[in-house]
Amino acid sequence: xxxxxxxxxxxxxxxxxxxxxxxxxxxxxxxxxxxxxxxxxxxxxxxxxxxxxxxxxxxxxxxxxxxxxxxxxxxxxxxxxxxxxxxxxxxxxxxxxxxxxxxxxxxxxxxxxxxxxxxxxxxxxxxxxxxxxxxxxxxxxxxxxxxxxxxxxxxxxxxxxxxxxxxxxxxxxxxxxxxxxxxxxxxxxxxxxxxxxxxxxxxxxxxxxxxxxxxxxxxxxxxxxxxxxxxxxxxxxxxxxxxxxxxxxxxxxxxxxxxxxxxxxxxxxxxxxxxxxxxxxxxx
Numbered sequence: 001x002x003x004x005x006x007x008x009x010x011x012x013x014x015x016x017x018x019x020x021x022x023x024x025x026x027x028x029x030x031x032x033x034x035x036x037x038x039x040x041x042x043x044x045x046x047x048x049x050x051x052x053x054x055x056x057x058x059x060x061x062x063x064x065x066x067x068x069x070x071x072x073x074x075x076x077x078x079x080x081x082x083x084x085x086x087x088x089x090x091x092x093x094x095x096x097x098x099x100x101x102x103x104x105x106x107x108x109x110x111x112x113x114x115x116x117x118x119x120x121x122x123x124x125x126x127x128x129x130x131x132x133x134x135x136x137x138x139x140x141x142x143x144x145x146x147x148x149x150x151x152x153x154x155x156x157x158x159x160x161x162x163x164x165x166x167x168x169x170x171x172x173x174x175x176x177x178x179x180x181x182x183x184x185x186x187x188x189x190x191x192x193x194x195x196x197x198x199x200x201x202x203x204x205x206x207x208x209x210x211x212x213x214x215x216x217x218x219x220x221x222x223x224x225x226x227x228x229x230x231x232x233x234x235x236x237x238x239x240x241x242x243x244x245x246x247x248x249x250x251x252x253x254x255x256x257x258x259x260x261x262x263x264x265x266x267x268x269x270x271x272x273x274x275x276x277x278x279x280x281x282x283x284x
Contacts, residue, residue: 001065001067002028002048002065002068002069003024003028003030003068003070003183004032004068004069004071005032005070005071006032006052006054006071006072006089007075007076008039009031009035009038009039009042010073012073012171012175012178014042015171015172016071016179017029017031017042019175020179020183021045021047023179023183025046029048030048031047031048032052033052034053036051050063054075054089055085057091057092063096064093064098065096066097066099067097067098067099068096068098069098069099069182070089070093070100070102071178072086072089072090072103072104074086074118082121083120083121086121086124087121089101090124090130093130094128098130098131100130100132100181101125102135102178102187103121103132103134103135104178105118105137107136107138107193107194107195108191109254109255109257110250110255110256112243112246112249112250112255113246114243118136122134131189132188132190133181133187133191133192134191135174135177135192136193136194137174137194138167138168138169138193138194138258138263139166139167139195139247139256140169140171141169141170141276141278142170142171142277142281144205145274145277146281148209151206151217152213152217155217156206156218156220157217157218158220159202159219159248159251160221160226160248160249160252161248161249162251162252163203163221164202164254164256165199165201165251165257166200166257167196167198167258167259168195168196168274169194169197169263169271170272170277172272173196176267177263180268192260192262193260194260194263194266195257196258196272196273196274197261197264197273199257200274201219205219206219208274209278212278213282227245227248228241231244
C-alpha cells in the first residue's frame with residue numbers, strides 16, 4: 001500500500017509529501033509529477049516518483065495499485081477543463097481499486113465560478129463509488145501574504161470584498177489536514193469544511209500589515225469590475241482575473257467564512273493565523 005500524491009511538486013503537494021515523510025517511511029510514498037527533475041530532492045529522500053500528466057490519460061494506467069490511498073490535488077490549468085483532467089485520475093483510481101481517494105476541493109458555501117470545477121469533480125468522485133474524502137480547503141493565508149510588495153509600495157490593500165470576512169489558514173495547515181486523512185483511519189466517505197479558526201476582514205489585514213511594518217497601510221475596497229481591471233493591468237490573464245474578482249464578491253457575501261472547526265480538529269492544533277503568515281513573509 002502506497003500513499004500517492006498527485007501534483008506533488010506544486011506548493012501544496014510538496015508540503016503534503018514533506019509532512020508525510022514525518023509519519024510514514026519514504027518507500028510508502030509515491031509522488032506523481034509531470035517533470036521528474038523537479039522531484040529530484042524527493043527521490044533522494046526515498047520517495048517513489050511516478051511521471052503522469054492529467055492531460056494524457058494513458059500515463060495514469062500504472063500509477064495506482066489496489067489498496068493505495070490517493071490525494072488528488074486539483075489542477076491549476078483553468079483553461080484546460082479541470083473536471084475532465086480530474087476524471088482521468090478518478091477513472092484510473094477506480095480501475096486500480098484504491099482504498100481512498102481524497103480530493104482538494106473548495107468550501108461548500110462558495111458559489112463563485114471558481115467552485116464550478118470543484119463541484120463537478122465532487123459529483124464525478126461520488127458517482128465513481130470509490131471511498132472518498134472531500135477536503136474542502138478554504139483560502140490560504142499565502143494568497144495574500146506571498147505578494148505583499150504592491151500593498152507596501154502603495155500603502156494600500158486593494159480588494160473587492162467590501163466588509164466581508166474570510167476564514168484563512170496557512171498552506172501547511174491544509175497539507176497537515178490532508179496528511180491526517182491519508183495516514184489516519186475512518187475517513188472514508190467524509191466531507192471536511194476546512195478553514196481558519198478566526199475569520200478576518202481586509203481592514204483588519206491592513207491594520208496588521210501597518211502594525212508589523214510600521215507603515216501606514218489602508219484598506220481600499222473597490223468594485224469587482226475595477227478590481228478585475230487592476231489584476232489584468234498587473235498581468236493576470238483576463239479569465240483568471242474574473243475568477244479571482246468573483247471570489248472577492250463571494251467573500252463580501254460571507255461565503256468563505258468556515259465555522260466547522262474541522263481543520264483544527266484534524267491537525268490537532270489551532271490553525272495558523274494570518275498575522276503569523278504576514279510575519280513569516282516579511283522575514284522572507
